[in-house]
Amino acid sequence: MADDLFKALADPTRRTILDELTEKSGQTLFEICSRLSMKHRLGISRQGVSQHLAVLEAAGLVRTRREGRYKYHDLNTAPLRQITERWPVPDPSGPEKSTP
Secondary structure, three states, X not given: OOHHHHHHHHOHHHHHHHHHHXXXXXXXXXXXXXXXXXXXXXXXXXXXXXXXXXXXXXXXXXXXXXXXXXXXXXXXXXXXXXXXXXXXXXXXXXXXXXXX
C-alpha cells in the first residue's frame, strides 16, 4: 500500500481539489485556483495549489497532459482500488453468520 496515497488523501484541500476534478476533469491550474477561490472560498496561492497537485500526482490520483502551452489535470481513481482490494467490503447478500 502506497503511503503517498494516504498522505495525499489526508489533506482537506487536496480532497477538495479531487472533488473539483470529479465534477470537471481536465482543468488547468488557473481553473482549479478559480474554483477553489470562488466556490470554496479558499484563500490559497497559485503556488500552493500547484504543490497540492504535485502531491496528488505523485500518489497517482491526478494525471497531467500538455496541449500546446496548457497543462490539464485529470482525475485518476485507479489508485483508490488499492484500498478497496486491501479491505474488501463483505457482500451483504451473502449468508449471515450466527453469533453464539
